[in-house]
């Protein structure tokens with residue numbers, strides 16, 4: 001349990017000793033630091049319960065608090081707001097405990113198993129901005145949930161089974177009709193064939209085939225047919241599909257690596273295919289499938305619907321399964337293989353209807369128990385300066401790699417060429433670029449759209465990744481320089497800045513919990529900025545390494561180490577790496 005929570009419980013008990021019981025007792029940080037560090041506003045509510053003037057109640061509580069020498073400057077403002085300040089000695093001792101064990105500044109939760117679905121990159125297609133947001137937010141939520149005690153399994157859930165793959169395989173067939181995959185008489189081993197297609201080619205083939213299918217009805221028909229063949233494991237086509245997936249997956253992995261995104265599971269839509277039979281049986285038993293123009297659909301309307309709710313498409317008339325059915329089969333698969341308490345989908349907000357349909361169909365047939373929480377965690381769009389989804393200069397979809405390059409061009413300009421060795425500059429610029437991009441991506445509430453501005457994201461001042469990296473590296477360098485000095489205890493404060501810093505440190509557990517509750521990282525990104533800029537004010541106010549008062553110097557170094565550790569921990573939650581120098 002965090003020491004802040006302990007303090008909260010201690011004060012709750014003191015209030016009880018004064019004769020009052022407060023529901024959901026919670027000590028608040030003071031909005032008026034001139035009056036105190038914390039405030040207790042419960043006297044007003046207690047007045048109604050105990051039929052007493054709030055001021056009298058406040059006085060009773062203060063009298064009780066005064067018996068405890070942890071507190072100082074206890075006062076009552078207005079009709080009965082109690083202001084509480086901790087003595088320097090006590091505040092220092094709390095921080096010393098945090099220095100000794102960071103678990104003293106975290107409130108763990110009851111263990112549960114959560115699957116997070118936050119990849120969604122599509123095989124044979126380049127990753128784009130939407131995949132960036134899913135990866136950034138999902139990875140950070142996963143790390144946060146783990147930090148707070150959940151068992152979390154992240155799944156890449158690659159898009160590897162739909163028509164795009166049918167199109168790609170068809171186009172390969174058109175270009176290389178003589179490949180053994182298309183030879184009905186071939187009896188050899190398909191894995192030994194070298195495909196004359198690289199990942200780069202795939203990224204050209206898909207848009208080509210997709211455009212062609214829009215103009216050429218016959219071509220589209222052929223692609224449908226091949227999609228069906230792949231989904232039915234037809235020899236040759238299925239083997240070529242496997243090869244394409246393998247090539248593309250290797251490239252997708254390098255992009256996720258670059259973003260510090262690590263999936264526990266690298267499954268794809270195709271891996272759920274083996275559950276479609278069982279899934280269909282379940283839906284049939286519950287009489288949930290309805291025939292409509294040769295297709296099978298599920299009615300997912302509910303009485304309380306205010307907007308129209310279209311039926312879920314279960315199976316197309318040509319026999320191929322839909323994106324919805326793949327997600328349903330994946331739920332069945334996850335239930336059987338992992339049996340999670342919750343499944344979170346970190347996907348573009350524009351897919352909300354899709355997930356609403358999937359969740360309703362799941363509920364309708366009882367695919368998982370009612371206790372299992374299926375949650376759609378939608379995010380907003382990254383826009384260009386024109387307020388529309390960010391595009392390339394010629395109006396195309398921006399590839400994720402291209403986006404990273406744009407930021408890197410900016411961070412490269414700001415690398416300190418004197419401190420960073422020449423051969424390392426490129427790598428450092430990349431690390432900083434990823435930090436810039438990620439921090440900017442996690443700064444607004446996840447549902448909010450924001451504007452892509454590589455110059456602003458890369459600034460060394462302000463709410464940016466580079467500012468945080470730079471400041472954290474400086475803390476580390478100070479600690480290195482002072483490594484022979486005494487550290488490990490906080491017994492003294494010189495200014496209010498240091499106390500503000502200490503109080504901000506104590507707020508960490510509530511920030512972490514708030515972020516997990518809202519499934520958004522914005523509270524953490526704001527907090528780390530606040531903590532860091534407060535630290536930098538303190539750093540500018542004092543000469544830590546040459547301070548003559550040893551007690552004070554020790555306290556300052558200890559404070560520095562705590563802030564440094566929190567920054568490292570939070571940057572790790574955000575999946576941001578810190579270079580040695582920059």
Ligand code: ARG
Pocket residue numbers: 117119120121122157158159327345347
């Ligand atoms: N591949 C999909 C896309 O690019 C995203 C998949 C999201 N996850 C899911 N379980 N449907 O749009």
